[in-house]
Amino acid sequence: MINHVVELANKPAKLSVRHRQLVIKMGEEPEVTLPLAELAVLIAANPCITLTQPVLAGLAEAGAVCVICDATSRPVGTMFPLVNHHIQTERLAAQAQASLPTRKRLWQQIVRSKIQSQAAVLHELHGQDYGLARLATRVRSGDTSNVEAMASRRYWRHLFQDRTFRRDPDRNDQNRFLNYGYAILRAVTARAITGAGLHPSLGIHHHNRYNPFCLADDLMEPFRPRVDLLVVGLLREFPADAELTPEVKSRLLRFLEERYFLEGESRTLFDVLSRMAASLADVFLKKRRDLLLPDWNCHASR
Numbered sequence: 001m002i003n004h005v006v007e008l009a010n011k012p013a014k015l016s017v018r019h020r021q022l023v024i025k026m027g028e029e030p031e032v033t034l035p036l037a038e039l040a041v042l043i044a045a046n047p048c049i050t051l052t053q054p055v056l057a058g059l060a061e062a063g064a065v066c067v068i069c070d071a072t073s074r075p076v077g078t079m080f081p082l083v084n085h086h087i088q089t090e091r092l093a094a095q096a097q098a099s100l101p102t103r104k105r106l107w108q109q110i111v112r113s114k115i116q117s118q119a120a121v122l123h124e125l126h127g128q129d130y131g132l133a134r135l136a137t138r139v140r141s142g143d144t145s146n147v148e149a150m151a152s153r154r155y156w157r158h159l160f161q162d163r164t165f166r167r168d169p170d171r172n173d174q175n176r177f178l179n180y181g182y183a184i185l186r187a188v189t190a191r192a193i194t195g196a197g198l199h200p201s202l203g204i205h206h207h208n209r210y211n212p213f214c215l216a217d218d219l220m221e222p223f224r225p226r227v228d229l230l231v232v233g234l235l236r237e238f239p240a241d242a243e244l245t246p247e248v249k250s251r252l253l254r255f256l257e258e259r260y261f262l263e264g265e266s267r268t269l270f271d272v273l274s275r276m277a278a279s280l281a282d283v284f285l286k287k288r289r290d291l292l293l294p295d296w297n298c299h300a301s302r
Contacts, residue, residue, distance in 0.1 A: 004039050012046060012048030012049065013026045014051070015050070016055060017054040017055055017058045020037070021036065039064045063191065065078060065188065073244040073249065075184065092197070104142030107218070108140060109290060109293060111143045115139065118151060121229050160235065174234075178227060178231055181253075185220050185255070189223075191273075192273035198284075200213045222294065257269075272294060
């Protein structure tokens with residue numbers, strides 16, 4: 001299955017649907033068409049974009065996500081499909097009724113995978129993981145010892161080789177690059193979740209009544225370091241306070257094109273997230289015990 005990511009940022013555009021095709025018209029330029037079934041994410045980043053109701057309906061029916069950005073190119077809203085699985089009601093019920101021991105076991109698996117992913121990134125950048133791989137083995141059910149936080153402090157200290165760096169979404173530095181990449185990652189993760197018949201607001205660990213994407217925030221954790229790695233690369237060419245230009249955003253989206261190792265095979269991010277979400281649904285339905293997660297050791301050894 002083809003999963004296109006379309007970002008509309010440089011020019012005003014008019015969007016419509018014709019014969020199950022997304023039609024993009026930019027001024028006097030020739031129309032660009034794309035089958036809705038091949039579209040994974042549409043990023044509307046230009047303030048002069050107009051679209052019809054059939055565009056929104058077509059995106060939802062095709063299982064695509066629409067990300068809306070503000071005037072500064074910061075993602076501020078997401079539209080995702082609500083119904084995209086034939087037994088959604090059964091899966092939503094199982095998700096809502098998941099026991100605390102099950103959720104704690106799942107969170108243990110996610111945190112371990114996240115720290116292993118962080119270790120792989122540090123090894124790729126600096127030739128060593130600064131003890132993170134060892135820390136991953138210490139994560140217990142529910143991460144009651146908060147190994148995630150211990151690993152995070154060590155990770156951020158070494159990622160940018162800057163002891164003054166703090167992960168603060170409001171700071172006018174590379175945090176803005178991270179914000180953009182994470183927002184897109186969150187959107188494609190939510191897409192996979194709804195495609196598996198689950199709801200992104202019912203989290204495993206994240207719980208906030210004001211957050212409609214708690215489960216997406218859970219499942220995206222192991223993939224965040226891949227965004228971080230791209231930001232490190234950007235800082236070699238752009239200052240930390242550089243604008244989110246189309247070139248910068250295009251570079252940040254490259255994590256969507258990466259291949260990830262899952263069950264011994266190299267797969268796209270979209271495929272990995274879909275299989276991961278489907279395995280989570282099976283855990284909720286008591287058909288399996290463990291979540292499918294990428295093999296970061298294979299990723300680091302490429």
